[in-house]
Amino acid sequence: MGLIDRLLGRKAEEKAVSFDPVWLDWFGSRQSKAGVPVNWERALDVSTVFACIRVIANGVAQVPLRVMKELPDGKGGTPATEHPLYAVLNRRPNKWMTSFELRETLIFHAALTGNAFFYKNMVRGQVRELIPIDPGCVTITRSNDYSLTYTVSGIGGRSMDFPQSLIWHIRGPSWDTWRGLDAVQQAREAIGLTIATENTQAELHANGAMPSGVYSTDQKIDPEKYKQIQAWIAAQVSGANRHKPFVIDSNFKWTPQSMSGVDAQHLETRKFQTEQLCQSLGVFPQMIGHAGQAMTFASAEQVFLAHVVHTLGPWWERIQQSIDVNLLDGPEDAGYYAKFNANGLLKGAHKDRAEFYSKALGTGGSPAYMTPNEIRALEDLNPIEGGDELPKPTNVGGAPAPDKPKDGAQDPKNDEK
Structure with missing residues (x-):
């Protein structure tokens, strides 16, 4: 509603904007140019993507996360063990997960889909339990007053609407400010090319690294004879005969037509794709065991420090501020804040x-x-x-x-x- 409408007291028509990942998959907006459909599940099958997400998840999950109480005059803080949220974040967020597992799941959801959702089980205005929700089961609706409604599809097929006050929503980098950008969607070309390259190389090795070619002759071949020759060639170059000599007669000729694995530079392509995926996910290649050049102990220490500062630091700050705004938002929570203790990681x-x-x-x-x-x-x-x-x-x-x-x-x- 515009300013003039507000001044005149006109009522604006309520409109909603929805976000549903299933809708995107249905219309094929995640199809890469390499011809491979890309979603978070297929992205995790790529070893580089899985390694990058695991490095970030481990860095966030292994660092202690505590609720702190500000000291007088803002001079530091002390662990607020008396606050109900302290045990939820630091030890047991729900009946079946540990704090480590919850933060690990949080990163896998937020880093891949751009959004992580948790239901806040409230008791007397305090969060006593955090229940993770599959991002693919959530639809976000924004009204004209910028309030958000979360529609969650249950296991039994039923859907329920939850107000913003009952859902802890951690967003990744965002364009429209109310939903995170899907990292897999944004990097689908690099992920799709990686999958296509892996499939090509897998097929090459499945054929014993033997390229295809042309089996030619000057003789005229009828359709029935053609089928027999095709079946005979398949029997000669597959299974136990894969690496045995290929014997031909009757003036037939075999001419290879495809490049070998070395000519196609599969290794170089895969190395480059590894670096591309690391860039997309914000992880230094050395942190997943991909070193372009030999490192000394001094350079390795600097890479690790850069990983802490440039990769883990933003995630720590993002989660801390989200906790302060969404979980410590009651009047009784004044003076409390969340804090990651990274000292142990920096030893x-x-x-x-x-x-x-x-x-x-x-x-x-x-x-x-x-x-x-x-x-x-x-x-x-x-x-x-x-x-x-x-x-x-x-x-x-x-x-x-x-x-x-x-x-x-x-x-x-x-x-x-």
């Missing part, structure tokens, strides 16, 4: 961690910014008595830095001299 070698912790404790004269107990928590160690205070800065040798003399007072060491 380096023992030497690197020791140097980092030494500087954090103030070694070298710089001010300390971590307490011993905070460092012990990062190493999964229990706190110690007196470990909650920031230590005083120390010199490189480890001795405490001398106190600054008061104005007008002499350094005791100079007095001794």
